[in-house]
Amino acid sequence: MAMASVAVIGAGFAGLGMGYYLRRAGFEDFLVFDKAGEPGGVWRENRYPGAACDIPSHLYSFSFEPHFPWSRRFGPQSEILDYLRHTARRHGLEPHLRFGREVTDARFDASRRAWTLRFADGSSHEAAYLVTAVGQLHRPRIPALPGRERFAGRAFHSAQWDHDYDFRDRRVAVIGTGASAVQFAPAIARHARRMHVFQRSPGWVLFKFDRAYRSWERRLLERIPLLHDLDRLRIFWLHEWYNSGILGNRVTAAMLRFACRMLLRRQVRDPGLRRRLTPDFPFGCKRTLLSNEWLPFLASPRTELVTDSILGIEPAGVRTADGRLREVDAIVYGTGFESTSFLAPMRIEGADGRELHEAWSQGAEAYLGMAVAGFPNFFMLYGPNTNLGAGSIIYMLERQQRYIVRCLEKLRDARLARIEVRAEAQRRFNEFLRERGRKTAFEAGCRSWYKTADGRNTNNWVGYCFQYGRAVSRPKFEDYRLDG
Numbered sequence: 001m002a003m004a005s006v007a008v009i010g011a012g013f014a015g016l017g018m019g020y021y022l023r024r025a026g027f028e029d030f031l032v033f034d035k036a037g038e039p040g041g042v043w044r045e046n047r048y049p050g051a052a053c054d055i056p057s058h059l060y061s062f063s064f065e066p067h068f069p070w071s072r073r074f075g076p077q078s079e080i081l082d083y084l085r086h087t088a089r090r091h092g093l094e095p096h097l098r099f100g101r102e103v104t105d106a107r108f109d110a111s112r113r114a115w116t117l118r119f120a121d122g123s124s125h126e127a128a129y130l131v132t133a134v135g136q137l138h139r140p141r142i143p144a145l146p147g148r149e150r151f152a153g154r155a156f157h158s159a160q161w162d163h164d165y166d167f168r169d170r171r172v173a174v175i176g177t178g179a180s181a182v183q184f185a186p187a188i189a190r191h192a193r194r195m196h197v198f199q200r201s202p203g204w205v206l207f208k209f210d211r212a213y214r215s216w217e218r219r220l221l222e223r224i225p226l227l228h229d230l231d232r233l234r235i236f237w238l239h240e241w242y243n244s245g246i247l248g249n250r251v252t253a254a255m256l257r258f259a260c261r262m263l264l265r266r267q268v269r270d271p272g273l274r275r276r277l278t279p280d281f282p283f284g285c286k287r288t289l290l291s292n293e294w295l296p297f298l299a300s301p302r303t304e305l306v307t308d309s310i311l312g313i314e315p316a317g318v319r320t321a322d323g324r325l326r327e328v329d330a331i332v333y334g335t336g337f338e339s340t341s342f343l344a345p346m347r348i349e350g351a352d353g354r355e356l357h358e359a360w361s362q363g364a365e366a367y368l369g370m371a372v373a374g375f376p377n378f379f380m381l382y383g384p385n386t387n388l389g390a391g392s393i394i395y396m397l398e399r400q401q402r403y404i405v406r407c408l409e410k411l412r413d414a415r416l417a418r419i420e421v422r423a424e425a426q427r428r429f430n431e432f433l434r435e436r437g438r439k440t441a442f443e444a445g446c447r448s449w450y451k452t453a454d455g456r457n458t459n460n461w462v463g464y465c466f467q468y469g470r471a472v473s474r475p476k477f478e479d480y481r482l483d484g
Helices: 013-024 077-090 181-189 215-223 225-246 250-267 271-276 294-298 393-413 423-437 465-471
Strands: 002-009 030-034 097-099 103-109 114-119 124-132 154-157 171-175 194-198 303-306 310-314 317-320 325-327 330-333 347-349 378-380 418-421 480-483
Touching: 002 013, 002 114, 013 030, 013 077, 013 393, 030 124, 171 181, 171 317, 181 194, 181 294, 181 330, 194 317, 215 225, 225 250, 225 465, 250 294, 294 303, 378 393, 393 418, 393 465, 393 480, 418 423
Parallel strands: 002 030, 002 124, 030 097, 103 347, 124 378, 154 330, 171 194, 171 330, 194 303
Antiparallel strands: 103 114, 114 124, 310 317, 317 325, 418 480
16 A cells, blocks of 8 residues: 555646645655546546637636647637646656546545545555545536436437537537537537527626637747736736626626627527526626627527426437427537535545535535545645636635645644644634625526535635635634644
């Protein structure tokens, strides 16, 4: 059984960034485990047509590796994956990466002050400290529609794309209208004969200011890196302005709704269709959609928007509540992920034998989104209430990575062996989240992947990005129990 000081689970943005900051602080005895054969996380898993980021790449990148030659303002999936590979090579992370190692469970041994990780192949690994970096959007969610298994055509989730399937001259049903569907549906519609889009509720759609960089712009950015940095700063504060509309600024919210309505009016001429595409909830309650193709695609004569609820799936197609059967050759589920089931399907067992998902039976929670009472020497990246309605998750991850490293430095320098957040500190922090969350659009009543089935926001941070950065700038060690 191998032993290392730090074990990191996941080799996406969270895991690679964690590795960088560990190395920068002088920690070389760490390993990053991943179930797949290469780094990438969500960008390795989601390879559907049109996959791209909805945050400009000058901000959706590490602060320690900002000057990558992006071809477009919003990086496509393939370039983001290349960026992650580049980061791993450039910063000496490859020797620390272990692929094909799917963690099934992790257990803390209080007597030995060590975590034991067990893998799907039956092997195990020990580490003094455990950091999970598995993200929130990696377990596809497919609704349990009656008859789904009896469908005679081809069916798959957007995160499990069948690249061998030929959409030419096919009739296609798209179930779901979220951030993935707005990218892949217009892309496959170029080849399909007929598209049926099944919508539960519409989303606010903003214009996506995306285009390829001109050659002279690329040369200028390479020769004057300061321009790149200034653009990164501009994008950051623009998204903080977006955040103000979500966090209760009525003027900003009204301006953003107006921009969405103007785009809808310009791209959809049919008043009836516009009504069905106009949300009845505040801006930011659900994930805002950035697309220049989604609305024109829905307005196309070859696309039907279906708002009747689905009764079930039959061998020939999809039947809705109005009794109509829409016969299709393929069904693509754009129904998102099991976003509130943090760390599933892994089993994480703390010092007293308590399982983490039992502790989270009423909804996931943590101190600063990173530490959980009863689970010593354990930290999470991209944990509960650290996702964003607007802004770059990379910003949030880097603040968490620096915070965790500062905690580990404290233990190393003071010759301590155990750190565990106090239950009272965790309770205070989550009371703050609930109190402030009531003033945000996240609590406006719509159904979204941000919330549990009973309506609790377990995913999103309820303030500005800079406020989270300030809150985690220095650990408050009085909120922890530290043992030698």
